[in-house]
Amino acid sequence: MRTTRILIIDDEPDFTALLKANLEEAGNFLVRQVNDSSKAVKAAHEFMPHLCIIDVVMPGMDGGDLVARFRADDELKEVPVMMLTALVEENPDSMDGETQTGGLPFVSKTSDFETILACIEKHLEEAGQGDATTA
Amino acid sequence: MEEEFAAAGGRAASDRKALRVALAFTGVLGILILATRPEHEAVRAAAAACAALSIVALAWNHRVRAGESSREAEILAERLVDQNHELEERLARSEEFHRTLEHYFETLMEHIPSSIYFKDADSHFLKVNQSMAESFGCGAPADLHGKTDHDFFGAEHADQALADEQRILRTGRGISGVIEHETFTDGKEGWVLTTKMPFRDRSGKIIGTFGMSSDVSELVETRNALERERNTLRSLIDSFPDKIFVRDPGRHYVVVNKAMAEWVGAKSADEMLGKTPDDYYPPEISKHGAAEDLEILASGEPLINREWTFDRGKGDVHHMLTTKVPLVDEDGRSWGIVGMDRDVTEQRRAREELIESEQRIQELMDNSPAVISLKGLDGRYLMVNRQYEELFGLTRADVLGRTDHDFIADKAAADEFRRADMRVIDKGKPVQGDEQLYVDGEPRWYVTVRFPLRDVRGRVHAVGGISTDITDRKAAEEAMRKLNDELVQANQNLQRAQEQLIQAEKMESIGRLASGVAHEVKNPLAMIGMGLELLARRIPDEDESGKEAVERMKRGIERAKKIVKGLVDFSSARQLALEPRDLNEVVRDSVALVDYQLRKSKIQLVEQLAETLPPVEVDATKLEQVLVNLMINAMHAMGEGGTLTLRTSEAILTSVQRDEGARTAAHLRAADRVVLIEIDDTGPGIAPEHLKKLYDPFFTTKPTGVGTGLGLSVSRKIIELHHGLLELANRPDGGVRATITLKVGAPTPAPTVLLG
Numbered sequence: 028m029r030t031t032r033i034l035i036i037d038d039e040p041d042f043t044a045l046l047k048a049n050l051e052e053a054g055n056f057l058v059r060q061v062n063d064s065s066k067a068v069k070a071a072h073e074f075m076p077h078l079c080i081i082d083v084v085m086p087g088m089d090g091g092d093l094v095a096r097f098r099a100d101d102e103l104k105e106v107p108v109m110m111l112t113a114l115v116e117e118n119p120d121s122m123d124g125e126t127q128t129g130g131l132p133f134v135s136k137t138s139d140f141e142t143i144l145a146c147i148e149k150h151l152e153e154a155g156q157g158d159a160t161t162a
Numbered sequence: 163m164e165e166e167f168a169a170a171g172g173r174a175a176s177d178r179k180a181l182r183v184a185l186a187f188t189g190v191l192g193i194l195i196l197a198t199r200p201e202h203e204a205v206r207a208a209a210a211a212c213a214a215l216s217i218v219a220l221a222w223n224h225r226v227r228a229g230e231s232s233r234e235a236e237i238l239a240e241r242l243v244d245q246n247h248e249l250e251e252r253l254a255r256s257e258e259f260h261r262t263l264e265h266y267f268e269t270l271m272e273h274i275p276s277s278i279y280f281k282d283a284d285s286h287f288l289k290v291n292q293s294m295a296e297s298f299g300c301g302a303p304a305d306l307h308g309k310t311d312h313d314f315f316g317a318e319h320a321d322q323a324l325a326d327e328q329r330i331l332r333t334g335r336g337i338s339g340v341i342e343h344e345t346f347t348d349g350k351e352g353w354v355l356t357t358k359m360p361f362r363d364r365s366g367k368i369i370g371t372f373g374m375s376s377d378v379s380e381l382v383e384t385r386n387a388l389e390r391e392r393n394t395l396r397s398l399i400d401s402f403p404d405k406i407f408v409r410d411p412g413r414h415y416v417v418v419n420k421a422m423a424e425w426v427g428a429k430s431a432d433e434m435l436g437k438t439p440d441d442y443y444p445p446e447i448s449k450h451g452a453a454e455d456l457e458i459l460a461s462g463e464p465l466i467n468r469e470w471t472f473d474r475g476k477g478d479v480h481h482m483l484t485t486k487v488p489l490v491d492e493d494g495r496s497w498g499i500v501g502m503d504r505d506v507t508e509q510r511r512a513r514e515e516l517i518e519s520e521q522r523i524q525e526l527m528d529n530s531p532a533v534i535s536l537k538g539l540d541g542r543y544l545m546v547n548r549q550y551e552e553l554f555g556l557t558r559a560d561v562l563g564r565t566d567h568d569f570i571a572d573k574a575a576a577d578e579f580r581r582a583d584m585r586v587i588d589k590g591k592p593v594q595g596d597e598q599l600y601v602d603g604e605p606r607w608y609v610t611v612r613f614p615l616r617d618v619r620g621r622v623h624a625v626g627g628i629s630t631d632i633t634d635r636k637a638a639e640e641a642m643r644k645l646n647d648e649l650v651q652a653n654q655n656l657q658r659a660q661e662q663l664i665q666a667e668k669m670e671s672i673g674r675l676a677s678g679v680a681h682e683v684k685n686p687l688a689m690i691g692m693g694l695e696l697l698a699r700r701i702p703d704e705d706e707s708g709k710e711a712v713e714r715m716k717r718g719i720e721r722a723k724k725i726v727k728g729l730v731d732f733s734s735a736r737q738l739a740l741e742p743r744d745l746n747e748v749v750r751d752s753v754a755l756v757d758y759q760l761r762k763s764k765i766q767l768v769e770q771l772a773e774t775l776p777p778v779e780v781d782a783t784k785l786e787q788v789l790v791n792l793m794i795n796a797m798h799a800m801g802e803g804g805t806l807t808l809r810t811s812e813a814i815l816t817s818v819q820r821d822e823g824a825r826t827a828a829h830l831r832a833a834d835r836v837v838l839i840e841i842d843d844t845g846p847g848i849a850p851e852h853l854k855k856l857y858d859p860f861f862t863t864k865p866t867g868v869g870t871g872l873g874l875s876v877s878r879k880i881i882e883l884h885h886g887l888l889e890l891a892n893r894p895d896g897g898v899r900a901t902i903t904l905k906v907g908a909p910t911p912a913p914t915v916l917l918g
Contacts, residue, residue: 039685039688039689041689042685042688042689042692045689045692045693045695045696046692048692048696049692049695049696052696052699084681113680113681113684113685113688114681135684136684136685136687136688137684137687137688137691137719137723137726139691139695139716140691140692140695
């Protein structure tokens with residue numbers, strides 16, 4: 028049972044710490060948090076995550092820019108990305124509460140943890156890496 | 163011859179004696195008649211003749227007797243015999259005459275209406291006539307003989323008569339022609355003309371009294387009446403201020419009154435009698451008067467009211483009116499002139515002043531720009547001014563003495579004028595009002611004051627009217643009023659626009675704030691949520707209160723998230739995905755979303771949807787959000803039970819209501835074709851104080867946790883983005899009606915969205 032590496036890029040260290048704690052408690056996740064978007068690409072190259080969770084509104088480089096950089100990066104362009112932002116509302120219509128915009132899944136930051144976790148697992152599976160990560 | 167003579171003498175002597183007796187009787191009778199009938203000329207003359215003849219005859223007889231013995235005596239005797247014969251003849255004639263006299267006397271006594279009496283020295287009646295007997299109430303004169311006045315009159319009257327008679331007896335002087343007041347025996351009072359004389363016997367000795375009295379009551383009364391009448395007339399003409407005179411043809415004053423005397427400066431009226439105008443007037447006036455008098459006397463025609471001026475010098479000029487009338491006797495001859503001079507100086511001055519005063523008033527009226535008139539109580543015009551003449555195109559002569567009805571064709575107008583005048587007359591006070599008159603077909607406005615005019619006794623005798631043309635002023639006022647209305651309207655529009663702007667600004671700010679706040683709040687919310695998730699796993703299953711605490715905290719997060727979502731909706735509802743839709747479908751889809759709640763709340767749903775509706779360009783999702791929001795509001799208002807009515811219809815807008823905060827209401831215009839969606843509830847309605855705040859974000863009347871206070875503001879914003887109108891109002895029969903008005907066809911381009 029391998030460990031799934033998840034990189035969280037968000038300028039809110041308190042949130043990332045709590046999400047990390049929850050994820051690591053909930054399943055076989057290795058979570059790394061980056062609170063400065065300018066350091067995200069470097070961290071991604073070092074960590075090589077199975078999934079990136081990116082905030083949208085961040086000082087300096089925002090989530091959109093960061094995704095563009097990832098897509099432009101040969102090593103990182105295949106890394107699945109899930110946008111976790113306070114900008115969008117929870118979508119009650121979709122099973123996992125996410126919204127597709129511009130090909131990217133957007134998940135409301137205020138969604139409860141189960142929803143977020145469901146979304147993460149869905150995207151890992153879609154990327155062919157979702158092997159029973161949950162505890 | 164001797165014997166013959168003696169025989170003749172003896173015969174003659176016996177004859178003489180008889181002659182003497184006859185002569186003496188005739189004499190006495192004559193004297194008696196003289197004494198009792200002194201007033202009758204014929205009787206007196208006859209009596210005097212009888213008496214004188216008797217005395218001469220007696221004297222003659224005596225002388226004859228003395229010269230009997232002489233020749234001459236014989237001749238004388240012969241002559242005497244002749245004379246005696248003559249005397250006898252005369253005696254016979256005298257006796258005849260005496261009888262005649264006696265007849266006269268008796269006739270007199272019997273028929274004369276005056277009372278005649280003879281009394282002795284003790285005032286007993288000796289003889290009275292028939293009239294006296296009758297006036298004393300006795301049948302025959304003889305019944306009075308021996309009686310006295312005391313038998314018939316009161317003591318006072320009788321004593322007075324007795325005293326008078328005693329005086330006459332004593333002094334021998336009678337009372338003649340005295341008029342006395344008398345109380346008659348029948349009690350009547352009156353006046354008598356009395357003569358009382360001493361009654362002497364033949365020797366001249368006073369043996370009593372006699373008298374005569376005539377009832378002259380009627381004469382005296384007539385005289386008194388005439389006297390009174392004369393005095394009255396005198397007083398009358400003296401009291402006249404006019405100068406009255408009567409002149410004879412010689413122009414001598416016969417009668418003048420006091421005023422006349424004063425006028426010419428005479429001391430008294432009497433002073434003027436017998437004098438002529440020459441004595442009092444300047445020659446030229448007197449001369450003119452004389453010529454005039456002659457003409458009047460000659461023609462017999464009166465002269466009436468000749469006006470002339472009498473200049474008495476020093477500016478004392480008098481205006482006189484003279485009237486002279488000829489006085490004509492029974493035969494038609496003029497015997498004088500009665501005249502009257504009247505001093506009319508004062509009247510003339512008063513008349514001149516009146517004319518001047520009227521001219522002044524007329525000038526004042528004519529020079530006023532107002533239309534002025536005066537009417538009597540009967541509505542007839544007394545005065546009008548020039549403006550009146552010009553206004554009605556009538557001359558003064560046309561108007562004066564006539565009423566409005568005589569020349570105003572419009573009878574209703576004339577009636578109204580008359581009524582207005584009568585109101586003033588009745589009230590006795592001025593009345594002011596605006597009146598409209600058509601002058602040359604143009605309506606003109608007048609402000610008219612009608613006022614009563616009073617005479618010296620304070621009684622209303624006329625009504626005046628002053629009308630001022632205020633057409634220009636009215637027009638100016640009207641223009642001013644319109645301008646003012648427009649200004650007020652503009653001001654109101656401005657105010658409304660400002661309010662809308664402020665409201666819009668408020669909304670914008672809130673929107674901007676909300677989106678910022680939403681993001682900033684959601685992050686910590688997310689953080690708390692994560693933390694709570696972590697903590698929840700640490701709570702052992704048996705720690706119920708711990709688990710409950712976590713649940714409560716989760717609910718708190720949900721509430722906060724809901725508010726944030728509302729805010730975000732509000733701030734993000736700026737773009738619409740428009741497509742033509744049948745609104746009935748949108749309504750039905752919305753109902754499906756609340757169907758469960760409706761059933762749960764036992765609310766009856768009534769759908770009154772139009773059979774067909776024209777398609778409207780809408781963002782169906784947003785519109786559904788609005789409809790759901792409104793329906794949930796309605797359900798919350800009704801609680802359990804009640805009826806929710808949904809209605810759709812097509813309409814043409816007749817007017818557009820603007821209200822504060824409705825930025826896009828201006829997109830709807832009257833005559834626009836619209837679709838209406840109405841949602842009626844049967845709840846308690848909206849409290850008046852809440853009506854204005856309905857659309858304010860965060861305003862809510864729901865219990866904490868039930869509403870966010872953002873529903874209506876978001877709903878309205880969505881409808882406004884559709885360029886439509888959302889209105890909430892209380893229905894007359896209770897509950898609230900929410901109305902959405904959307905224009906048929908494509909909405910005009912969306913307004914610039916201020917917030918990125």
